[in-house]
Amino acid sequence: MTNHAPDPATLAKAETLTEALPYMQRYAGATFVVKYGGHAMGDPELARDFAEDVVLLKAVGINPIVVHGGGPQIGAMLKRLGVESKFVGGLRVTDAETAQIAEMVLAGSINKEIVGWIAQAGGKAVGISGKDANLVTARKVTGREPDPNSGIERHVDLGFVGEPVGVDPTLLFDLSRQGFIPVVAPVANGSDGHTYNINADTMAGAIAAACGAARFFLLTDVAGVLDKQGGLLTDLDPKRIAELKADGTISGGMIPKVDTCVSAVAQGVDAAVILDGRVPHVTLLEIFTRGGAGTLVHR
Numbered sequence: 001m002t003n004h005a006p007d008p009a010t011l012a013k014a015e016t017l018t019e020a021l022p023y024m025q026r027y028a029g030a031t032f033v034v035k036y037g038g039h040a041m042g043d044p045e046l047a048r049d050f051a052e053d054v055v056l057l058k059a060v061g062i063n064p065i066v067v068h069g070g071g072p073q074i075g076a077m078l079k080r081l082g083v084e085s086k087f088v089g090g091l092r093v094t095d096a097e098t099a100q101i102a103e104m105v106l107a108g109s110i111n112k113e114i115v116g117w118i119a120q121a122g123g124k125a126v127g128i129s130g131k132d133a134n135l136v137t138a139r140k141v142t143g144r145e146p147d148p149n150s151g152i153e154r155h156v157d158l159g160f161v162g163e164p165v166g167v168d169p170t171l172l173f174d175l176s177r178q179g180f181i182p183v184v185a186p187v188a189n190g191s192d193g194h195t196y197n198i199n200a201d202t203m204a205g206a207i208a209a210a211c212g213a214a215r216f217f218l219l220t221d222v223a224g225v226l227d228k229q230g231g232l233l234t235d236l237d238p239k240r241i242a243e244l245k246a247d248g249t250i251s252g253g254m255i256p257k258v259d260t261c262v263s264a265v266a267q268g269v270d271a272a273v274i275l276d277g278r279v280p281h282v283t284l285l286e287i288f289t290r291g292g293a294g295t296l297v298h299r
């Protein structure tokens with residue numbers, strides 16, 4: 001009699017697929033917003049993995065919406081053009097010239113690069129920015145930083161840095177319904193007619209909330225939120241986040257990330273997760289396996 005049992009490696013593949021089945025059933029028809037950070041984009045191999053993950057989500061009936069960053073890429077372009085740049089509280093001070101360059105890099109080259117990766121992986125992506133179909137309306141934000149002498153917080157003019165005040169997700173739903181994967185650059189018009197540069201985490205959180213996303217993922221270049229000793233904090237609520245910000249454990253680019261997670265879950269997103277974009281296929285592993293990764297932010 002021949003032995004028809006598959007070899008252990010093949011069997012393990014089948015087990016992985018059956019492990020994913022309840023998650024596929026639970027999330028069919030749901031919207032997932034994935035924020036793809038500029039730091040996570042550097043490696044072409046990882047970019048291919050990311051695009052495959054997004055296409056796989058779409059193939060199993062989930063509606064992924066990608067919102068991307070590009071901070072390091074904007075920084076590189078500003079440097080090439082000899083334009084100085086600085087950050088206050090994780091936000092880039094953006095004068096008129098910087099706003100123009102940021103839009104060129106974000107809504108131009110990076111947006112279309114991601115659309116291209118998704119096409120390579122067999123999906124159909126449509127690249128847009130917050131300006132298209134009035135997806136996002138922005139309002140100018142004021143920065144805050146401690147005065148170097150007194151330590152007292154003072155207001156700083158950040159120029160054309162905006163935050164979303166209105167999101168009309170109609171276009172996103174229409175695209176998703178028709179089988180497309182929306183890819184959104186974090187640039188929007190203000191009601192004053194100016195172009196605003198929006199932190200990509202903030203943009204993604206506002207879109208996740210407006211779409212009633214079941215899940216919101218932020219892919220970055222660290223394991224998640226780390227404590228002072230560099231250990232991973234796997235679970236955080238708003239109270240603990242406020243403490244970690246106050247004692248300086250959370251700083252720089254991690255500030256808009258945790259703030260946007262807190263605000264997204266407060267507005268009804270089931271869970272927000274900060275994930276390590278350096279791990280191949282981290283999005284799939286988080287969604288379809290029992291062992292979650294990164295830092296989960298909940299209410």
Ligand SMILES: Nc1ncnc2c1ncn2[C@@H]1O[C@H](COP(=O)(O)OP(=O)(O)O)[C@@H](O)[C@H]1O
Nearest residue numbers: 037038039220221222225226249250251253254
């Ligand atoms: N407590 C913390 N845990 C992890 N990273 C932190 C923390 N505080 C500050 N950071 C910084 O935040 C960075 C992630 O934000 P950012 O550079 O804006 O990433 P992205 O380009 O992916 O949006 C990390 O690389 C790290 O330098």
Ligand SMILES: CC(=O)N[C@@H](CCC(=O)OP(=O)(O)O)C(=O)O
Nearest residue numbers: 038069070071091092198199200
């Ligand atoms: C206002 C502001 O800071 N805008 C960001 C937009 C890009 C971004 O957020 O990119 P990452 O997600 O890669 O950091 C910037 O100019 O860098």
